[in-house]
Amino acid sequence: MYDRRLDALIAAAETGSFAAASRRLHVSTPALVKQVNTFEREYGITVFDRSRSGVTPTAAGAEFIEDARSIVRQSNEIIARMRRRAHTGTPPVRLGISMLRPARRILDLWQREADPRIRVELVSMPDDEVPIDDIIAHLGEDIDAVATAFAPEHWTEVCGTLPISYEPLCMAVSRGNPLSRRPRLRLDDLDGRDGTRTRIRILRRCGGTDDIARDLLERLAGVELVDIDHYDLNLFNECAETGDLLISKPMWDGVHPQLVNVPVDWPRPVGMRYGLLYPADPEPQIRAFVERIGALAGVASEP
Amino acid sequence: MYDRRLDALIAAAETGSFAAASRRLHVSTPALVKQVNTFEREYGITVFDRSRSGVTPTAAGAEFIEDARSIVRQSNEIIARMRRRAHTGTPPVRLGISMLRPARRILDLWQREADPRIRVELVSMPDDEVPIDDIIAHLGEDIDAVATAFAPEHWTEVCGTLPISYEPLCMAVSRGNPLSRRPRLRLDDLDGRDGTRTRIRILRRCGGTDDIARDLLERLAGVELVDIDHYDLNLFNECAETGDLLISKPMWDGVHPQLVNVPVDWPRPVGMRYGLLYPADPEPQIRAFVERIGALAGVASEP
DNA sequence: GCCGCTTACGGAAAACGTAATAATC
DNA sequence: GATTATTACGTTTTCCGTAAGCGGC
Numbered sequence A, B: 001m002y003d004r005r006l007d008a009l010i011a012a013a014e015t016g017s018f019a020a021a022s023r024r025l026h027v028s029t030p031a032l033v034k035q036v037n038t039f040e041r042e043y044g045i046t047v048f049d050r051s052r053s054g055v056t057p058t059a060a061g062a063e064f065i066e067d068a069r070s071i072v073r074q075s076n077e078i079i080a081r082m083r084r085r086a087h088t089g090t091p092p093v094r095l096g097i098s099m100l101r102p103a104r105r106i107l108d109l110w111q112r113e114a115d116p117r118i119r120v121e122l123v124s125m126p127d128d129e130v131p132i133d134d135i136i137a138h139l140g141e142d143i144d145a146v147a148t149a150f151a152p153e154h155w156t157e158v159c160g161t162l163p164i165s166y167e168p169l170c171m172a173v174s175r176g177n178p179l180s181r182r183p184r185l186r187l188d189d190l191d192g193r194d195g196t197r198t199r200i201r202i203l204r205r206c207g208g209t210d211d212i213a214r215d216l217l218e219r220l221a222g223v224e225l226v227d228i229d230h231y232d233l234n235l236f237n238e239c240a241e242t243g244d245l246l247i248s249k250p251m252w253d254g255v256h257p258q259l260v261n262v263p264v265d266w267p268r269p270v271g272m273r274y275g276l277l278y279p280a281d282p283e284p285q286i287r288a289f290v291e292r293i294g295a296l297a298g299v300a301s302e303p
Numbered sequence C: 001g002c003c004g005c006t007t008a009c010g011g012a013a014a015a016c017g018t019a020a021t022a023a024t025c
Numbered sequence D: 001g002a003t004t005a006t007t008a009c010g011t012t013t014t015c016c017g018t019a020a021g022c023g024g025c
Helices: A005-015 A018-025 A029-043 A059-087 A104-112 A132-137 A210-218 A233-242 A284-297 B005-015 B018-025 B029-043 B059-087 B104-112 B132-137 B210-218 B233-242 B284-297
Strands: A048-051 A054-057 A093-097 A120-124 A145-150 A159-168 A170-174 A198-203 A223-228 A245-248 A259-263 A271-279 B048-051 B054-057 B093-097 B120-124 B145-150 B159-168 B170-174 B198-203 B223-228 B245-248 B259-263 B271-279
Touching (some): A005 A059, A018 A029, A029 B059, A059 B059, A132 A145, A145 A159, A170 A233, A198 A210, A198 A233, A233 A245, A245 A259, B132 B145, B145 B159
Parallel strands (some): A198 A245, B093 B120, B093 B145
Antiparallel strands (some): A048 A054, B170 B259
């Protein structure tokens, strides 16, 4: 909105030093000096008297700095007004995020080419108390969209779905476990040796995709399956501490520093879709948001 | 002072077309479009609605354009004020210029690195009526400095001199004359053949440098010297029309489109100095101007 | 067919950072 | 010795123009 060199001039006037001003603005000193010099030469004015021990504004320069401050202030106000004007009447898209469902991939896509007409607001989701199903069932009330792994056929009646990638089930392994250094895991690798059974935590049977993995793992004598009700942060903490393995997904890479996700060579594809869940009857701005994300991800959105 | 992209935004709003705006601002259409796009994305706002047949400002965009106009107006006023403040109290340096004494070399040096504290004002000098000597004798009254060829020893008592280059006498030849295509001329080349004598116009003997050239040329039987009192535009016109040669100097390159200056291999150096003449007791700003020009030309100024 | 907006790509210009110099406290 | 302004130089980034594609009048 305004010439960036004004920042350099103002900082130099306030600090009385090109070096100090350059540090404040996080640029090198010669770069800032050049900004000031080119500015002065471009407009044929002298703002600063230089000396070996700093710089001081000229009499006229001091008044100029005041004017420059005014320009900067007004410019900021103008763009703030502009933003406000554009946003009045159009409510934001409230995107739910949490440690277990950080919408990182979605936000990466969004900030690559955001549509300025749509404002995205991040709202916190609990990872523990409220089951994710409840949140999804009430999309459009407090939260408009969530990014998660899901089975599309499960939600077609409840909400809209925008799958943007495939999310194969993998295994979260503690860094102390030699398995964590394998590039991939086969089922044989999971079978316990020497009488010790490998403990694997897995969602208890409830008709979802995880049941396929459970069927495959139950055939292994050296595997002890430990049922879990739902995923939460405490589950990751426990697995990190006990060394138990955990059925995981790529979207949870890096959730716990002690656990690494290792791909598993399942005999047949075992995985879910990853993408956005949004209200079955979305508001216009939500629909626009979903469509833009779909376009950026290179997929078509489904009603 | 302000972001140059504002000009693009305003022009686009006024013309209703990126293409028309680009023509007004003398840039290519894609360049202007990119300016608008990067601006909008940088601040996350939408100023224009695009269509295949032009662009129209958004409701909020139209108000933004008004604000932008205000910023541009204020910025211009601020730098104008700054200039006025800096100049009050310091009178300008009045540099005399005319067709025969265009201070081109001086102005090139000056605009390469002008001192913003010194304001240079160009004032017109007559080439015909008033002899240059009168102007030089009155330096500091209406005109503070002139750029011309001169013999330093002639003026040491009258005014200050700043020689910045050597100006060898050369020959102005009409383009129709085969001599005009020679890279250099020897005295033999000037000697007339077949009974026709080469007419050469030269300053009448008055104790100056030109007398040396006159001495050399008078020995040539095939040369007819035609005396002139002083140099003026009409003299160049006459030589162009009659085909007479004219003792000239490099500083007059391009004064008359029909005449070209060709260097002459004089048996011994025949030339003058080129530079600035200024008052013997110059005002501070004049002294500063002369010193700056001397520094830019790489010579030391002489009192 | 012409004129508008948009995208892609190559080259020119500007900006920056590092390093080195000189002067000051 | 530490800090300052300034210069020089190589590198990176930005900017612009040309060319081409695409859609509307």
